[in-house]
Amino acid sequence: MSTLTPNIEPPVTPEEKAPSADNRWEGAWRDILGGGLVRSVLAVVLALFIGSLLVVIVNEDVQAAAGYFFSRPSDLLSAAWDTIAGAFRAMWEGAVFSPRGGFKPLLSTLSWASPLIAAGLGLAVGFKAGLFNIGGRGQMLIAALFVGFVGSNLDMPFGLHLAVAVLGGIVGGALWASIVGVLKARTGAHEVIVTIMLNFVALYLVTWLLKTPVFQAENAGGNAKAKAIDSTAVFPTLIPGTDLDIGFVLALAAALVYWWLMERSTTGFRIRAVGLNPHAARTAGINIGRTYVVTLAASGAFIGLAGAMQVLGKVPAGWTPTVDAGIGFDAITVALLGANSAVGIIFAGLLFGALKAGSFPMQIAEGIPIDIVAVIQGLIVLFIAAPPLVRAIFRLPQPTRRGLRDRLRRPAPQTPAAQTQSASTDQSASTAQGASTDQSASTEEK
Amino acid sequence: MSTATITETDARASVIETPRNWKAPIAFGVFAVVSFVVFGLLGREGTSRLTFASSTDFFTITPIEVPSQGAGIVVGVVLIALAAVSAWFTWQRRPAAPMWMLLAFGVFFVFGLLVWIGTGATVPVVWLLTGTLALATPLVFGAMAGVISERVGVVNIAIEGQLLAGAFTSALVASLTQNPFMGLLAALVAGALVSIILAVFSIKYLVEQVVVGVVLNMLVIGLTSFLYSSVLNKNPSVLNSPVKFTREPIPFLSEIPVIGPLLFNNTAITYLMFITVAVVYIGLFHTRWGLRVRAVGEHPKAADTVGIKVNATRFWNVLLGGAVAGMGGAFFTLGAVGAFGKEMTSGQGYIALAALIFGRWNPLWAALAALLFGFAINIKTLVTQVGADIPTEFLSMIPYLVTILAVAGFVGQSKAPAASGKPYLK
Numbered sequence: 032m033s034t035l036t037p038n039i040e041p042p043v044t045p046e047e048k049a050p051s052a053d054n055r056w057e058g059a060w061r062d063i064l065g066g067g068l069v070r071s072v073l074a075v076v077l078a079l080f081i082g083s084l085l086v087v088i089v090n091e092d093v094q095a096a097a098g099y100f101f102s103r104p105s106d107l108l109s110a111a112w113d114t115i116a117g118a119f120r121a122m123w124e125g126a127v128f129s130p131r132g133g134f135k136p137l138l139s140t141l142s143w144a145s146p147l148i149a150a151g152l153g154l155a156v157g158f159k160a161g162l163f164n165i166g167g168r169g170q171m172l173i174a175a176l177f178v179g180f181v182g183s184n185l186d187m188p189f190g191l192h193l194a195v196a197v198l199g200g201i202v203g204g205a206l207w208a209s210i211v212g213v214l215k216a217r218t219g220a221h222e223v224i225v226t227i228m229l230n231f232v233a234l235y236l237v238t239w240l241l242k243t244p245v246f247q248a249e250n251a252g253g254n255a256k257a258k259a260i261d262s263t264a265v266f267p268t269l270i271p272g273t274d275l276d277i278g279f280v281l282a283l284a285a286a287l288v289y290w291w292l293m294e295r296s297t298t299g300f301r302i303r304a305v306g307l308n309p310h311a312a313r314t315a316g317i318n319i320g321r322t323y324v325v326t327l328a329a330s331g332a333f334i335g336l337a338g339a340m341q342v343l344g345k346v347p348a349g350w351t352p353t354v355d356a357g358i359g360f361d362a363i364t365v366a367l368l369g370a371n372s373a374v375g376i377i378f379a380g381l382l383f384g385a386l387k388a389g390s391f392p393m394q395i396a397e398g399i400p401i402d403i404v405a406v407i408q409g410l411i412v413l414f415i416a417a418p419p420l421v422r423a424i425f426r427l428p429q430p431t432r433r434g435l436r437d438r439l440r441r442p443a444p445q446t447p448a449a450q451t452q453s454a455s456t457d458q459s460a461s462t463a464q465g466a467s468t469d470q471s472a473s474t475e476e477k
Numbered sequence: 478m479s480t481a482t483i484t485e486t487d488a489r490a491s492v493i494e495t496p497r498n499w500k501a502p503i504a505f506g507v508f509a510v511v512s513f514v515v516f517g518l519l520g521r522e523g524t525s526r527l528t529f530a531s532s533t534d535f536f537t538i539t540p541i542e543v544p545s546q547g548a549g550i551v552v553g554v555v556l557i558a559l560a561a562v563s564a565w566f567t568w569q570r571r572p573a574a575p576m577w578m579l580l581a582f583g584v585f586f587v588f589g590l591l592v593w594i595g596t597g598a599t600v601p602v603v604w605l606l607t608g609t610l611a612l613a614t615p616l617v618f619g620a621m622a623g624v625i626s627e628r629v630g631v632v633n634i635a636i637e638g639q640l641l642a643g644a645f646t647s648a649l650v651a652s653l654t655q656n657p658f659m660g661l662l663a664a665l666v667a668g669a670l671v672s673i674i675l676a677v678f679s680i681k682y683l684v685e686q687v688v689v690g691v692v693l694n695m696l697v698i699g700l701t702s703f704l705y706s707s708v709l710n711k712n713p714s715v716l717n718s719p720v721k722f723t724r725e726p727i728p729f730l731s732e733i734p735v736i737g738p739l740l741f742n743n744t745a746i747t748y749l750m751f752i753t754v755a756v757v758y759i760g761l762f763h764t765r766w767g768l769r770v771r772a773v774g775e776h777p778k779a780a781d782t783v784g785i786k787v788n789a790t791r792f793w794n795v796l797l798g799g800a801v802a803g804m805g806g807a808f809f810t811l812g813a814v815g816a817f818g819k820e821m822t823s824g825q826g827y828i829a830l831a832a833l834i835f836g837r838w839n840p841l842w843a844a845l846a847a848l849l850f851g852f853a854i855n856i857k858t859l860v861t862q863v864g865a866d867i868p869t870e871f872l873s874m875i876p877y878l879v880t881i882l883a884v885a886g887f888v889g890q891s892k893a894p895a896a897s898g899k900p901y902l903k
Binding site: 229406413 | 500634674678682684685687688689691692693695696698699700702703704706707708711824827830831834868870871873874877878880881884885886893
């Protein structure tokens with residue numbers, strides 16, 4: 032992430048740093064307050080607040096009450112409160128727990144979250160290498176093509192069929208994304224432009240292919256609609272009678288794979304090295320071009336898994352070119368909110384999954400258009416992307432940028448002057464101490 | 478004297494060292510051979526009737542009957558010749574794909590395509606061109622917004638959002654005031670407002686500009702759709718029935734065949750588009766403002782050294798770009814459709830971005846690229862109208878494919894301003 036959001040903080044002045052410098056625990060407290068987690072939570076709160084404000088402003092009851100605000104101001108407040116309370120209640124009952132369905136809505140949240148998590152992981156792989164893969168839509172569509180072909184045109188026993196279909200999606204997504212990698216490695220073409228353009232190419236290619244006999248459903252006429260998936264390849268549901276299928280298990284498995292890939296494998300090390308500093312990586316003997324191709328292929332593979340989840344889990348009766356459902360773009364927000372960490376992405380995916388699951392009951396019960404979710408999502412990401420903004424709004428302190436382990440090992444310098452002096456040496460020292468300390472120090476950056 | 482000889486030999490040595498880049502001639506060659514085979518050898522039997530008449534002409538041009546296959550072969554041969562010229566240029570170490578060649582290539586290719594599609598039917602050229610202009614108008618505005626913003630060093634992926642914001646606001650304001658010019662003004666403001674977020678986040682908070690752009694697009698799509706469903710659509714007769722711009726034919730000029738209906742019988746917003754392109758071009762390359770903008774976008778440090786306020790210049794010009802895109806958005810509601818619809822820009826902002834890149838960040842070329850892309854969109858309508866059995870999806874892909882070729886260096890060097898996308902820190 033460091034290359035993508037160059038959070039170049041303004042230089043810390045001695046005045047700012049002074050009060051906390053004499054106590055090591057104050058520094059730790061400041062890190063917690065100014066750190067990534069608190070900031071993410073506050074960004075979500077702020078976005079929900081602005082979203083609620085929007086909902087209140089456009090509400091007709093509120094507008095009516097605002098008309099006679101000066102004669103009875105309490106009416107406006109109660110109308111506003113009713114609107115917000117109604118919206119959140121509908122959201123809660125649609126996403127977590129409802130008196131009628133018990134925890135069934137929670138399962139539907141998990142089901143919405145699964146492709147978001149998978150695709151979010153894909154985006155995160157790219158971010159780690161400093162690559163921005165906006166091509167999720169195209170990669171999901173091409174993945175859907177592969178999944179659909181395996182799922183409806185091949186005959187295989189239950190289990191194997193499912194596995195091959197999912198694998199097909201992963202391969203399809205990876206292939207389509209690696210076009211971008213090859214172009215970037217060989218010609219220097221910017222991945223953002225190429226992925227945007229390939230989204231549209233994939234859309235038209237898939238639309239055309241879905242009208243050809245190989246893919247088109249028998250009764251679709253002139254419409255682009257795919258054949259139904261064979262029952263041997265459809266995702267089995269985990270709990271009968273609910274939306275939850277094995278897609279969620281796959282998403283969790285993908286998160287595990289992502290963690291291993293990034294934290295334990297040589298490939299992941301190369302990806303991170305190229306992301307942190309391509310020139311240094313090249314000097315260290317890493318083949319940058321090949322790393323770009325591998326990164327994008329891995330990114331496309333995760334996104335392809337999301338495509339498989341959509342085709343085999345959500346619309347097995349026959350998918351259309353809208354099968355991606357905007358997940359390719361939502362995944363950007365998931366990866367950014369999740370700070371590119373496997374656990375973070377799972378939680379971010381769950382949050383956005385809950386917003387999606389809750390938005391439909393909210394639209395039906397309270398008449399609030401589901402588009403509010405996109406607004407909230409966009410706002411969250413804007414706030415996440417600009418740490419100084421959130422810090423300024425909530426008057427949070429600037430984090431000290433010291434790692435926890437580093438803090439425990441060495442007591443904080445005693446005088447403010449010493450603290451400021453050691454600002455530069457502090458960083459080089461923690462780098463010398465090895466990657467583990469440095470990592471915890473830089474988690475704030477993400 | 479001696480220094481001159483040294484630099485001369487140095488230059489020659491360095492020239493010999495650089496390998497020839499055959500990408501452009503290869504790309505041209507592939508396109509040319511495919512056209513030769515599809516339009517010519519496998520071409521469709523019959524003739525294509527091209528008509529040029531419209532009702533207001535003061536004299537009529539007689540329709541031309543073109544034998545499709547013959548024309549296809551001629552077009553194919555011309556394209557192959559152009560590819561050969563490009564190869565010769567490469568051999569000579571000259572730029573292999575100058576803009577004029579791309580343009581000629583595009584025009585001949587389009588002619589071949591037109592005749593091929595129109596086999597056995599009538600192709601109303603004037604109708605086709607006016608339709609193209611209408612489709613291309615928001616693209617041109619969007620591309621100009623991109624030119625201004627990227628020339629000053631801020632990547633503008635948010636063109637889509639700016640167009641959509643302009644479309645929404647102009648529909649609302651023009652409905653409330655019953656005056657399209659107020660709507661246009663509101664669109665300018667809305668586009669600039671979207672730009673403010675882009676500018677603040679990318680210049681002040683140093684957030685990756687592409688991320689901001691993409692998120693802004695999501696945000697504007699969400700916001701306009703939300704407001705459309707919850708406000709506009711509750712009372713469409715008052716809030717979403719804007720007064721459209723009317724066509725203002727220019728006396729005499731509008732009666733010239735082909736050119737008249739195309740250029741001189743348009744709405745105010747289309748005339749504004751022509752003016753905008755000219756102003757941006759002249760402004761960018763022949764005024765002090767343009768010099769500063771380009772300096773900030775190419776080498777901000779140098780600009781700073783001579784006293785130009787880099788970040789302030791960026792901020793105000795990104796706003797200007799947003800306002801220009803907002804005008805393009807107004808065209809959707811006040812020029813074409815006449816009401817706002819959810820996500821009505823449907824990815825046009827991204828085509829504008831493609832035109833900007835294909836036009837190599839130059840206002841004139843970008844405008845021409847936008848027109849070419851508009852034509853590619855419009856030709857789909859022609860296909861359905863003449864009932865030709867051609868999958869239109871491949872026509873729709875053209876803008877995106879040629880843009881990929883452009884950024885991959887297959888159609889000559891397409892380079893962004895050097896500091897575009899990089900935040901400037903003193």
